[in-house]
Amino acid sequence: MAPNVVLVTGVSRFVGGSLAARLTANPAVERIIGVDTVPPHRELLRRMGRTEFVRADIRNPLISKVITNSKVDTVVHVSMGDHSNSGNRSVLKEMNVLGTMQLLAACQKSPTVRRMVVKSTSAVYGASPRDPAMFTEDMGPKDLPFSGYARDAAEVEGYVRGFGRRRPDVDITILRFTNLIGPRIDTVLTRYFALPVIPTVLGYDARLQMLHAEDALEVLEKATVENIPGIYNVGGDGILMLSQAIRRAGRVAMPVPSLAISPVSSFFRSARLVDSSPEQVRFLNFGRVVDTTRLREQFGFTPGWTTRQAFDDFVRGRDLRPVVAPDHVAAVERGIAGAVARLR
Amino acid sequence: MADARVIPLYPGSGNVARQTGRSGSGGDSSSRPYDATASDEGSGEGRMSWDETVAEALAFARRRVLGDYEVDEFGFDAELTDHLLLPSLRPFYEKWFRVETIGLHNVPAESGALVVANHSGTLPWDALMTTVALRDHHPASRQLRMLGADLVFRMPVVGALARKSGQTLACNPDAERLLGGGELVGVWPEGFKGIGKPFRDRYKLQRFGRGGFVSAAIRAGVPIVPCSIVGAEEIYPNLADIKPIARLLGLPYFPVTPLFPHFGPLGTVPLPSKWYIEFGEPIDTSSNPEGAENDPMLVFNLSDQVRETIQETLYRLLAQRRNVFLG
Numbered sequence: 001m002a003p004n005v006v007l008v009t010g011v012s013r014f015v016g017g018s019l020a021a022r023l024t025a026n027p028a029v030e031r032i033i034g035v036d037t038v039p040p041h042r043e044l045l046r047r048m049g050r051t052e053f054v055r056a057d058i059r060n061p062l063i064s065k066v067i068t069n070s071k072v073d074t075v076v077h078v079s080m081g082d083h084s085n086s087g088n089r090s091v092l093k094e095m096n097v098l099g100t101m102q103l104l105a106a107c108q109k110s111p112t113v114r115r116m117v118v119k120s121t122s123a124v125y126g127a128s129p130r131d132p133a134m135f136t137e138d139m140g141p142k143d144l145p146f147s148g149y150a151r152d153a154a155e156v157e158g159y160v161r162g163f164g165r166r167r168p169d170v171d172i173t174i175l176r177f178t179n180l181i182g183p184r185i186d187t188v189l190t191r192y193f194a195l196p197v198i199p200t201v202l203g204y205d206a207r208l209q210m211l212h213a214e215d216a217l218e219v220l221e222k223a224t225v226e227n228i229p230g231i232y233n234v235g236g237d238g239i240l241m242l243s244q245a246i247r248r249a250g251r252v253a254m255p256v257p258s259l260a261i262s263p264v265s266s267f268f269r270s271a272r273l274v275d276s277s278p279e280q281v282r283f284l285n286f287g288r289v290v291d292t293t294r295l296r297e298q299f300g301f302t303p304g305w306t307t308r309q310a311f312d313d314f315v316r317g318r319d320l321r322p323v324v325a326p327d328h329v330a331a332v333e334r335g336i337a338g339a340v341a342r343l344r
Numbered sequence: 345m346a347d348a349r350v351i352p353l354y355p356g357s358g359n360v361a362r363q364t365g366r367s368g369s370g371g372d373s374s375s376r377p378y379d380a381t382a383s384d385e386g387s388g389e390g391r392m393s394w395d396e397t398v399a400e401a402l403a404f405a406r407r408r409v410l411g412d413y414e415v416d417e418f419g420f421d422a423e424l425t426d427h428l429l430l431p432s433l434r435p436f437y438e439k440w441f442r443v444e445t446i447g448l449h450n451v452p453a454e455s456g457a458l459v460v461a462n463h464s465g466t467l468p469w470d471a472l473m474t475t476v477a478l479r480d481h482h483p484a485s486r487q488l489r490m491l492g493a494d495l496v497f498r499m500p501v502v503g504a505l506a507r508k509s510g511q512t513l514a515c516n517p518d519a520e521r522l523l524g525g526g527e528l529v530g531v532w533p534e535g536f537k538g539i540g541k542p543f544r545d546r547y548k549l550q551r552f553g554r555g556g557f558v559s560a561a562i563r564a565g566v567p568i569v570p571c572s573i574v575g576a577e578e579i580y581p582n583l584a585d586i587k588p589i590a591r592l593l594g595l596p597y598f599p600v601t602p603l604f605p606h607f608g609p610l611g612t613v614p615l616p617s618k619w620y621i622e623f624g625e626p627i628d629t630s631s632n633p634e635g636a637e638n639d640p641m642l643v644f645n646l647s648d649q650v651r652e653t654i655q656e657t658l659y660r661l662l663a664q665r666r667n668v669f670l671g
Contacts, residue, residue: 129497132517133418139517203500205507207419239417241508247411258500286497289417329409333402340398 002028002225003074003115007067009058009103010079011051012036014185015119015216017044019078022221024049029225033070035063036079058099064106071112076224077103078119080156089148096152097159104163107170117173117223118160122209122233123150123279124176127286134291137176137231148279171229175219178235178290181310182213183317188280190314193249196323199264202255206242206287209235212310215303222301232299233290236307242284248308249315250322418518419507420489429509430479436469437476440614441575442671445477446622451569453484456523457626458561459530460650461571462549462658463538466599469614470576474530475509477621489522490530491515491557495596516560523564530571531557533647540585540597546577547662549655555647558629559637562646567626570650572657575619578668580604580611618671620661624653 006023010016011034020034021044032051034040039055040048056062058079067075080096107113125131126141144154157174164172179189189210192198211234219234246253256264261281296302305313404427407413413423437443451457459478464470475488491514497503512518514531522529532538537550561568580601590598604611627650636642665671 129503130494130513130515132515133512134517134521136517201500203504205419205504207415207417207507239415239419240411241415241419241421244411244413244415247409287419324409326410329406333406336402337399340395344395 002026004030005033005070005072005112006031006074006076006224007033007035007070007072008051008076008078009035009099010077010081011048011053012038012040012044013079013081014044014213015180015220016078017048018213018217019076019220019224020051021047021049022217023224024051026221026225031070033066033072035066058103059094061102061106063103064109067106067110067113072110073112074115074117074224075103075107075113076117076119076220078117078220080119080121080153093152096149097155100156101159104159108163108167113167113170115171115173115224115227116160116163117220118156118175119220120157120174120176121149121153122176122178122235122288122290123283124154124157125288125290126150127206127279127283127288129286131286131288134289135233136291137233137294148277150279171227173223173229174231175223176231176233176290177216178209178211178233178288180213180216181210181314183314185213190318193245193251193314194318194320196251197254198246198251199268200242200246200253200255201261201281201285202257204258204285206284207239207289208242208245208287208307209239209289210307210310211236211303212305212313215305215310218304219295219299219301222299228299230294230298232295233292234295234301234303235290235292236303236305236310237292238306238308239287239289240307240311242287245311247324248311249320250324250326251320252323415508418489418510418512418522420487420510421508422487422510425487425509426479429505430476433472433476434480436614437473437480440616441469441473441579441619443473443477443575443619443621444671445481446620447625448477448482448623450623450626451478451482451486451528452567452626453482453486454526456526456564456566457528457569458519458523458557458564458566459488459528459569459571459623460557460654461530461532461573462547462654463532463534464541464546464573465539465576465614466580466582466601467612467614468532468539469579470573471530471532473576473619474571474573474621478528486528488530489527490532491519493535495536514556516556516563519557519560520564523560523566533557536596540582540599542585543577543581543583547574547658549651549658552647552651555640555643558643558646558650562629562632562637562643565630567628567630568646568650569626570624570653570657572622572624572654572661573619574622574658574661574665575617575668578617579614581615615669617668618665620665620671622657622661624657627653 006029008016008020011020017040020032023029023032034048034051034053035056035058037057039053054066056066077100079099081092107116124141125135126143128142130142160172160174180187181189243253265281415421461474471490478486478488487510490511492506492511494513496506497513519529533552534550535553541550580599582599582601584600586598586600601611
């Protein structure tokens with residue numbers, strides 16, 4: 001049964017806004033209400049079409065009024081932010097965790113809410129040398145994340161599960177996304193790969209699994225309009241090694257010994273270039289891959305882009321000018337081959 | 345002209361290669377019949393002229409520089425392993441340890457199987473040599489996917505190389521995923537107890553963990569191939585273990601061998617013992633009843649059976665061996 005009134009949180013950012021834009025194209029959805037603390041910029045607002053934007057903070061009990069008054073039946077919670085934009089962790093944590101709690105409290109009171117879709121992250125599995133090669137939905141982290149985005153996400157998931165116990169009539173879909181990538185989206189990872197010289201941890205090479213942002217939106221839309229409760233890992237097929245991804249982007253890796261990581265990372269953080277929290281560094285050490293069998297078989301979705309295709313699309317779409325250009329490398333190869341041929 | 349000068353790629357005929365190389369640079373184009381000793385495993389690789397070799401090396405370098413290669417979910421980089429890691433181990437396999445394999449036919453050609461072997465030698469050369477044996481000398485040229493301790497993946501460089509060469513963490517989900525995918529999985533259930541044991545305990549199998557490898561094999565329904573390695577115990581005779589230093593460095597043991605640590609880097613050169621790797625009769629696990637992996641008695645019995653087989657084979661091989669270095 002298609003939803004009538006959908007509430008989308010975090011609508012001023014790429015994922016929330018684009019999801020609202022997609023939902024407007026679906027005639028079965030009667031109303032779309034977008035909520036965020038800041039208004040979306042003009043281009044995004046134009047794409048969102050008939051979405052009704054409500055400038056509200058989900059930490060404010062006002063959200064409860066929005067939900068009851070407009071008889072929202074489906075809540076899509078995508079506002080959980082990674083630590084890419086603001087440097088202030090406590091504000092972000094408040095937005096993520098307290099915002100979710102407030103939103104859940106509002107939903108619990110509302111008799112009309114029937115479905116909830118939460119955008120979570122595969123970061124809840126952590127990253128450690130004791131990790132299995134691929135995480136299934138039933139596995140937990142080896143070490144509990146003690147701070148940052150992963151901790152936020154783990155807490156949010158916990159509250160959502162609690163909400164599910166108190167409102168068993170609400171169908172809950174939790175989607176654990178791997179790192180999103182694409183030409184239009186701005187995340188920690190896209191900023192990282194946009195650096196001309198990319199700091200890595202010496203002696204470590206992470207396995208990266210990525211998901212094209214368009215696939216992510218499609219999954220969110222499917223979860224919103226269809227009724228598929230459960231927890232699902234969402235990630236592209238295959239992996240890229242961090243070193244390989246850097247090479248494919250034509251970047252130069254700058255391996256930093258792990259002892260020197262903290263001064264280097266504090267430089268990058270103060271320069272607001274990339275996120276370099278301990279959690280992010282662990283991720284860049286060990287990486288993380290999730291098993292998406294359940295997504296395919298139960299959720300019924302196969303990502304259209306593999307990790308590699310998504311990454312290449314990002315490199316092309318962003319027009320990253322390679323520091324190491326493939327043409328140059330090919331020219332060098334031809335040059336040496338030519339010299340060898342002359343030698344004979 | 346292109347196929348006139350032949351440089352065998354195998355170290356088994358290294359001096360032949362050098363001779364032809366010299367005659368080639370002198371402009372002598374006399375075609376020389378290909379040395380048969382080098383072509384033991386056929387395929388075009390052995391019969392390439394040197395410019396083709398250069399072209400291939402260049403193409404390999406280009407693919408590496410541009411990141412144009414495939415890596416599987418476990419981080420296994422087949423291209424790197426075949427082009428760089430295995431060739432660097434081959435001289436050790438062929439010249440240094442002169443490994444002889446016995447019973448390679450016991451390793452299935454296509455389906456998944458679990459190779460269980462004894463562990464020894466302070467550094468895991470035995471694991472590396474078993475990989476070379478199966479890749480180079482098994483008729484189906486099988487890639488052994490090893491299960492390693494988490495310490496391996498914690499260490500810089502070593503951990504990254506381990507993943508690239510096809511290893512993954514020794515845990516049941518990974519083992520079952522690999523076995524279910526029809527891979528050949530290698531496991532050394534003695535772990536650090538085996539590899540770091542003192543020299544006086546050589547060829548005495550240590551405790552076989554909790555038998556997790558058996559339940560993984562039962563669940564995946566694949567046979568267990570016991571593998572006995574003789575020779576690896578003598579490469580670094582571990583005379584003593586300095587526990588305080590080991591604790592300080594976070595290592596499971598800190599060995600003292602005749603050459604290490606007082607000779608520094610020289611101490612890391614393994615002694616050239618003569619090796620034998622014997623693969624025993626596969627032990628079937630698929631005939632066990634449903635849910636057998638949850639029967640601890642059955643798992644322990646099977647684990648003991650594998651252990652006994654390896655131990656007996658070790659004693660037999662040792663009885664046949666006359667000299668540690670000459671075999």
